[in-house]
Amino acid sequence: MTWQANGTSLIKRLPTVRGRYSANVDLSKSTWFQVGGAAEVVFKPADVQDLAFFMKERPQDVPLHVIGIGSNLLIRDGGIPGVVIRLGRGFTNIAVQEDNSVIAGAAVLDRNLAIAAQEEGLGGLEFFCGVPGAIGGAVRMNAGCYGSEVKDVLRNALIVTSKGAIVQMAPEDLGFSYRHSNLKKHDIIVAACFKGEASNPDEIQLKMQKLLKDREDSQPIRERTGGSTFANPEGVSAWQLIDEAGCRGLCQGGAQMSEKHCNFMLNTGNATAEDLETLGEEVRRRVFETSGVTLRWEIQRLGVQEGVTVEEAMAA
Ligand SMILES: Cc1cc2nc3c(=O)[nH]c(=O)nc-3n(C[C@H](O)[C@H](O)[C@H](O)COP(=O)(O)OP(=O)(O)OC[C@H]3O[C@@H](n4cnc5c(N)ncnc54)[C@H](O)[C@@H]3O)c2cc1C
Numbered sequence: 434m435t436w437q438a439n440g441t442s443l444i445k446r447l448p449t450v451r452g453r454y455s456a457n458v459d460l461s462k463s464t465w466f467q468v469g470g471a472a473e474v475v476f477k478p479a480d481v482q483d484l485a486f487f488m489k490e491r492p493q494d495v496p497l498h499v500i501g502i503g504s505n506l507l508i509r510d511g512g513i514p515g516v517v518i519r520l521g522r523g524f525t526n527i528a529v530q531e532d533n534s535v536i537a538g539a540a541v542l543d544r545n546l547a548i549a550a551q552e553e554g555l556g557g558l559e560f561f562c563g564v565p566g567a568i569g570g571a572v573r574m575n576a577g578c579y580g581s582e583v584k585d586v587l588r589n590a591l592i593v594t595s596k597g598a599i600v601q602m603a604p605e606d607l608g609f610s611y612r613h614s615n616l617k618k619h620d621i622i623v624a625a626c627f628k629g630e631a632s633n634p635d636e637i638q639l640k641m642q643k644l645l646k647d648r649e650d651s652q653p654i655r656e657r658t659g660g661s662t663f664a665n666p667e668g669v670s671a672w673q674l675i676d677e678a679g680c681r682g683l684c685q686g687g688a689q690m691s692e693k694h695c696n697f698m699l700n701t702g703n704a705t706a707e708d709l710e711t712l713g714e715e716v717r718r719r720v721f722e723t724s725g726v727t728l729r730w731e732i733q734r735l736g737v738q739e740g741v742t743v744e745e746a747m748a749a
Contacts, residue, residue, distance in 0.1 A: 436737065436746035438473040438512055447516070448490035451479040452523075460513070464503030465565070467657050468706045470512025470736060480523035481591075481599060481623050488621070489597030491516070496749060497595075498735055499621050501570030502542070505659055509736035510706045514746040520569060524623060529553040534588055536626045539569030543576070546627070547641060556632025557586055559640045563648050565660075569622040574731075575609045579644055584609035588626040595619035612664045612731050653691045657700035662690075662713055663728035672696040674726055678719040685712035698732070710734060 440456025447454060458475040461467055478484035491497070496515030500506060524538035527549045535555060537546050547562035560581040564571055572590050575583045587604045594600060595617065608615030616622070648654060663671040672695050675681065681695035687704030690712065691697040698709055717728045737749045 434743050436511075436514060436741050436743045438471055438514065440471075440473045443474050443495065443515075446492055446495070447474070447476075448487055450476070450487050451483045452487075453477045458517075460500075460503070460508050460517070463500075464506045464508055464659075465657060466503075466507055466659050466700050466704075466706070466709060468510070468700055468704055468709065469508025470510050470706075470739070472513045472517035474516045476516050476518050477521045478518065478523060481593065483523070484518070484520075484621065484623065485593050485597045485599050487518075487597075488593055488595060488619075494747070496747060497619055499569070500735070501539075501567040501573075502565075504564075504566040505570060505574060505731070505733055507659060507706055507709055507732050507734045509710070509734065509738050511737040511739040511741055511746075513736040514749055518621065520567075520621075520623070524569075526624075529555060530626075533631055534626050534628045536624060537568045538624050539567065539572075539622045541568045542566075543568065543571050550627075550629055551634055551637040551641060554632055554634045554637070555629035556637050556640075557581070557629045558627055559637055559644060562641045563644050565654070568625055572607070572622045572625050573614055573616055574612055574733075575614050576612070579647070582609075583627075586627045586629070588628045590622050590626075591624040592616070593621045593623055599623075612661075651694060653693045653697050653699060656691070656697075657704075658691070658697050659732040661696050661731050662698045662716070663696060664731040666726050666728065669726070670696075671728055674720045674724050674728070675716055678716070678723040680716045680719055683712065683716065685709075685715065688712040690716060706736075707738065 444454045455475045458472045499518040520540040524540035526538045529535045543561040543564040550558040563578045564576045675695045682692045683690045686708030688708040
């Protein structure tokens, strides 16, 4: 039997929370790629306790995903079965501490963290201004740029586990590697504390301006994209392998590998998620053929293709 989203009846099975459930939410406008289907239910928890309560009481057979602001996400055309958790207003506090650290809720934009740190003369966190996501996604993905990444500056992260416990984790518990952490699938980052160092606010500002200019010059940041499509393999840049495999500018339907930075995949206007995923897989195939290297998707792919069975949808 083909799977069909039915958010309204799913909501009836979910625990009574203080936050908000919405049924059949079109997510295509909520990601940078602007493709993909609907989430069966979106849950916006009121605060950490509300989220923990939901995690404890939710029916265990319902698929669950958490998303940030969708700058690293490809949502498939058939949508996302089950519940998608999006952290909003209850998770946007930023507090710069006297001991040169800053605590940020998971829904704080990375850019806003960088600005708050700069204003307080806290250096070392400038790189956040170049990552267009929110803190939860940054910790999950060990985001970084221009030589710095989350694992270098994270003091600890506050997490709501799949069973609804609220726990603090140190960087060594999170198994960070390049653009990756070992955080369990259903563990949700709700806040994080980063360490900085006292610095001159004007110098921090200059570093941030340089970083943003370098990025603007080298990456198609004003396009519908998901950032780097593939993680850099050990000792080599993914873009070089892609270029050598002749994939710069390669197209599939409305999807294209950017001419400006060939590890960035673009929705040139009317791409489907299937176009983008098929293009990515073709690039992986060609890169393997020319270099023997298997590229790992950095972009996170969520949801199901259109017309899947109920069993496939429940396993997604
Ligand atoms: C133009 C452009 C440039 C980019 N440049 C960079 C760059 O220089 N460096 C870099 O590292 N990345 C870059 N990215 C990718 C992206 O911005 C980062 O990966 C970012 O950290 C993703 O955050 P997000 O909030 O958008 O997460 P999403 O894209 O929504 O989600 C990404 C992953 O994080 C998980 N996640 C999100 N929130 C939480 C949470 N609260 N708890 C647990 N898991 C969560 C999701 O399940 C998913 O697996 C770029 C993207 C774009 C579009």
